[in-house]
Amino acid sequence: MITRTSIALQSENAVPSEDASEGATLTPRQRSQDWQAQLSDAVRDPYALCRHLGLDPAWLPGAEQGHDLFPVRVPHAYLSRIRHGDPDDPLLRQVLPLERESDSVAGFVGDPLEEAEHRPRPGLIHKYRNRVLLIASPACAINCRYCFRRHFPYAENSPSRAQWESTLDYLRQDTSINEAIFSGGDPLASPDRRLAWLAERLADIPHLKRLRLHTRLPVVIPDRVDGALLDWLSATRLQTVMVVHINHPNEIDTHVAEAMARLRGAGVTLLNQSVLLRGINDDVDTLAQLSERLFEVGILPYYLHVLDPVEGAAHFDVPDSEAVTLVETLRTHLAGFLMPRLVREIPGEASKTPLA
Numbered sequence: 001m002i003t004r005t006s007i008a009l010q011s012e013n014a015v016p017s018e019d020a021s022e023g024a025t026l027t028p029r030q031r032s033q034d035w036q037a038q039l040s041d042a043v044r045d046p047y048a049l050c051r052h053l054g055l056d057p058a059w060l061p062g063a064e065q066g067h068d069l070f071p072v073r074v075p076h077a078y079l080s081r082i083r084h085g086d087p088d089d090p091l092l093r094q095v096l097p098l099e100r101e102s103d104s105v106a107g108f109v110g111d112p113l114e115e116a117e118h119r120p121r122p123g124l125i126h127k128y129r130n131r132v133l134l135i136a137s138p139a140c141a142i143n144c145r146y147c148f149r150r151h152f153p154y155a156e157n158s159p160s161r162a163q164w165e166s167t168l169d170y171l172r173q174d175t176s177i178n179e180a181i182f183s184g185g186d187p188l189a190s191p192d193r194r195l196a197w198l199a200e201r202l203a204d205i206p207h208l209k210r211l212r213l214h215t216r217l218p219v220v221i222p223d224r225v226d227g228a229l230l231d232w233l234s235a236t237r238l239q240t241v242m243v244v245h246i247n248h249p250n251e252i253d254t255h256v257a258e259a260m261a262r263l264r265g266a267g268v269t270l271l272n273q274s275v276l277l278r279g280i281n282d283d284v285d286t287l288a289q290l291s292e293r294l295f296e297v298g299i300l301p302y303y304l305h306v307l308d309p310v311e312g313a314a315h316f317d318v319p320d321s322e323a324v325t326l327v328e329t330l331r332t333h334l335a336g337f338l339m340p341r342l343v344r345e346i347p348g349e350a351s352k353t354p355l356a
């Protein structure tokens, strides 16, 4: 029976001044639907991260050490999906810095994909024949500990308006290019007016057919999928494809599902790429649940990448032979259209290399 007291409790819980599961006070900005406010309120220091999640203080020294190499950044919308007090939570493992990030491991380097060789202009990466990657933002909403660009020289690759014009000229002159990819950082960390300006310029290039966005922001802060974003995505003549980045089914809550529905409503094709990560998703059940959950919310599993050997992330590595065995078993659990392609990116190759 609903009593006056239970109604009062329910309404207190609906917009809590304290997050009951985390015991942490939420500010009005953290409760805001304004994605930029949420971005600036992200947790940015290891102490706050450990305290917020009720982690044993023993994790703090390692977290501080890792943070000095690659800073902590976790928005509250993502933090709310992490289990309180559980150091093994698969979402926490993606964002918690560890002492092991300081280890020097043979073969793990600063630029594992040798992208420095393929930058004809600041902010432009041209690795593959008919597509180019534009660093549309140097920033990310979240700092993923395994990121292959954790040492990327963003300061040299944040083009001014004049440098973008030069990049656009490069695209105009190469008629073999039919697809532009907004990357980063996270391209959606840029304001919509800047992205809309770039998308309009790209749409004026007749040989371009598609605009692809590689982004984690709609997963990390689902409110990023707002009217301003949907407006310019729906307005462009280019076919729009969004490749989101989800590694574990727990990352997909109802807010993420709703954000994906808004994107599909704007005519965006949704694909997912994951990274195979030790201790996070390196088992058949998790990967099968991930594919099922992706499809439920309208996203097709696309790639399962083995880890790029970036300095600081060796503890996430799963050997290729183990990855292949895992994926062969996964194939017996899933319909073919739910199977992501297991790939490795090898510097200098003309495309990603399938492993299974």
Ligand code: SF4
Pocket: 139, 140, 141, 142, 143, 144, 147, 148, 149, 184, 185, 186, 216, 245
């Ligand atoms: S570029 Fe992508 S994987 Fe790397 S830190 Fe940013 S969101 Fe994470």
